[in-house]
Amino acid sequence: MLSVLRNDWLPLACLPQTYNLAKYSGAILCPHGMHxxxxxxxxxxCLSCHKLLMVRTPLQPKDAMANFQYYMHVELPQEVQDSIGSASSLELMLVAACCATVITHHYQTKSI
Incomplete structure (x- = not known):
């Protein structure tokens, strides 16, 4: 089940370091939901994720963090966290637009 919660497209330096990633089969999880x-x-x-992950052939939920919803806030250097915290709405929208372009590219590449 945990293997479908991986994202092998992410660089190693960007993967979570707040929990033992190897023990969780490389799954990208929210530490707040972990005991x-x-x-x-x-x-x-959530119930919808549980249903998709517990079927005979587990499926990755579309809202899973592994589905390019992981933003590695905790792993960012403190100066970057401070910059994001003090960014204007316009600056955040520009960053979001760039991220959306990258995500769209990944989806197009995967479909090929």
């Missing part, structure tokens, strides 16, 4: 960050135990999730 333990160092070993595989219960993970809280």
């Amino acid at each position: 333990c960050l160092h070993d595989v135990v219960h993970v809280w999730m």
